[in-house]
Amino acid sequence: MERIRNIIVRLRGQLWLIPLAMSILALGLAWWLLTSGAAVLEGWDDAKIWWLYSGDASSARDLLSSLLSGLMTMTSLVVSVTFVILTLAANQLGPRLIATFMADRQIQMILGLFLGTILYVLVVLRTLDDTLGSEGVPHIAITVGSGLTVVCLMALLFYVHKIASAIIADNVVTRIASDLHNDIRSILPEDAGETERALPELRVSRAGTVSLDRAGYVQVVDYHRLAEIACQEKVLLEVKVRAGHFLLMNGEHVVVHGERPMSHKAVEAVRDAFVVNSERTPAQDLEYGLRQLVEIALRALSPGINDPYTAVAVIDRLGAALEEIFQRSLQAAVWRDKDGNVRVIAQRSDVQSLTDMAFDAIRQAAGQLPTVLIRIADVLGQLAPVLMSTSTRETVLGHLAKLAETAKEENLTPSDREAVLTRIEQARGAVTTHFRKGTLHLL
Known part of the structure; x- marks a missing residue:
């Protein structure tokens, strides 16, 4: 679950993911309205669909061209303002907080709305030519394009308000604190005394060490997997690093206690139990939000x-x-097998x-x-x-x-x-x- 949570945290910080999904939805909407939109209007009284665009192909092309030009201008404005705000936030609050702004769902959805609307209008515009009769013009698709443009205008106003409030220091502090509380509830057990933290005395001789052969920040350690490996090898693993630590390629990252060293396969399995990357994440790292x-x-x-x-x-x-x-109870520092034998000793906050x-x-x-x-x-x-x-x-x-x-x-x-x-x-x-x-x- 912690590996999955780490993946979710990293995906949330990707500015392009939601805009990409919304763009794909916009393309699908354009295709559906162009191919099946006429069937939606069957049986409707003309008096009841006064809102439907009723012009010819030439005027529709002019309308969509104007809408596309305006949308491109608004999108350029939104992107420019975003970069300015990120620069100001980096100078005043710290460059590591840029990820917080990039992970904002509302900002991602507004960018996705603009990009999706542009793609929608482009697809509809390229189907219009002078050979279409009055019945061949995709009236509902053009009407939806106009409606999406109006939504973009309203979204632009909301975006200006959002960005203006996003750089206020107290609001940033409140948001970071809210994320920190969510991390605490996800990482720490609610009931006190649920985890074992008292480190037992090591009575087994030292049989070797394992270096992770990777430089970077530890994001997740799969302690349950390490306990399984220790059981199979009949050893005790003492983990010297924790989530949030920066590792060099070589070092005594895991100390093996037992009668014999572990096999090469087991060593590789131990290395696979660690997720090491170029930046810290809050998946297991309590100090991330505090920092x-x-x-x-x-x-x-x-x-x-x-x-x-x-x-x-x-x-x-x-x-x-x-x-x-x-x-709350702090993170567990000891893992035992089903017989009660200590298999993993972890370094935790x-x-x-x-x-x-x-x-x-x-x-x-x-x-x-x-x-x-x-x-x-x-x-x-x-x-x-x-x-x-x-x-x-x-x-x-x-x-x-x-x-x-x-x-x-x-x-x-x-x-x-x-x-x-x-x-x-x-x-x-x-x-x-x-x-x-x-x-x-x-x-």
């Missing part, structure tokens, strides 16, 4: 942009994402790494901005009700301690430093109080 949000905040905090309020909006969304993560990814870089970039430091402290304090384990509590308290060190070391005014430290102490008190209440409740 996108952090990149927006870092660009907002850069001297060239200096927009701390966008960084504050990102911090709020990061807090909401961590809140959901803390209430933990609470510490996810929280570090969310806040470390922002804290370091905002060392002299009390507004941002205070907001980080407030969000960490608001996470107190969901810190039901010692690991999550210690992680949050550790980040509050790092935040206090930053406030003391940076060149802040005494009043600003005092304000930041006060909010940090309030957050620390909230975390400690809620954790004690939760412990007493469990007892």
Whole structure:
């Protein structure tokens, strides 16, 4: 399922796929109306189809030629505006967010509508000549072409509104956060304690290593397939990489523990269990969406942009994402066979790494901005009700301690430093109080 999800994610990012499908549908519609359109109008009273085009072939050709010229102009405008917006978004929000705009279904459908209408009008236009009588003109096909052009005009207005709102930083942050929440729900189990994460002690000797012989980002690791291979070979596989890591061709990517090395066929099967490509995807990578949000905040905090309020909006969304993560089980790190023997030990994202990814870089970039430091402290304090384990509590308290060190070391005014430290102490008190209440409740 994760391989399939990875394929779906990659297909959604292809700007050409939906326009191609809509263009094929437009060609099919043109062929059907040209060959069978007359049958649709049989039995209709002429008074009831006043909307139907009733001109001759010459005027129909002139009409479609004008429509085609206008459609080409509008399509050129749409494409030009798209590239301008992508350039602005790359400069302000980060080049890696271009994929988010390209994956927008509404933008893809509008481009598909324009391209499909152009192809439709071209097909209908080439069937018109002066030898056609009044009965030979495909009236309904010409009428549909006019209607599609009107729809394109309305779509152009919607497209301008869509693009204007798409580059507003808060809207981009909201969309990335929504995608991140969807990824969290897809990747992490809903019930706590559903996955095994405690790493067992390795009591089997090391029999060799496997390098993946491919350079690039790990997108998906098929751990169930690795467990099957380990069962067949009677070994234990320790996976040293995870989704989101960049690999060199050589390295100890998988360590084999057992009495003997694996066969060449098994080694190739292990390599086939990894999907490695040129870019990261969120199919298994929890840090993917967090990293996108952090990149927006870092660009907002850069001297060239200096927009701390966008960084504050990102911090709020990061807090909401961590809140959901803390209430779910993290990805499994151990796979066993049917007899209970450990077959695969995986390296997976933990609470510490996810929280570090969310806040470390922002804290370091905002060392002299009390507004941002205070907001980080407030969000960490608001996470107190969901810190039901010692690991999550210690992680949050550790980040509050790092935040206090930053406030003391940076060149802040005494009043600003005092304000930041006060909010940090309030957050620390909230975390400690809620954790004690939760412990007493469990007892």
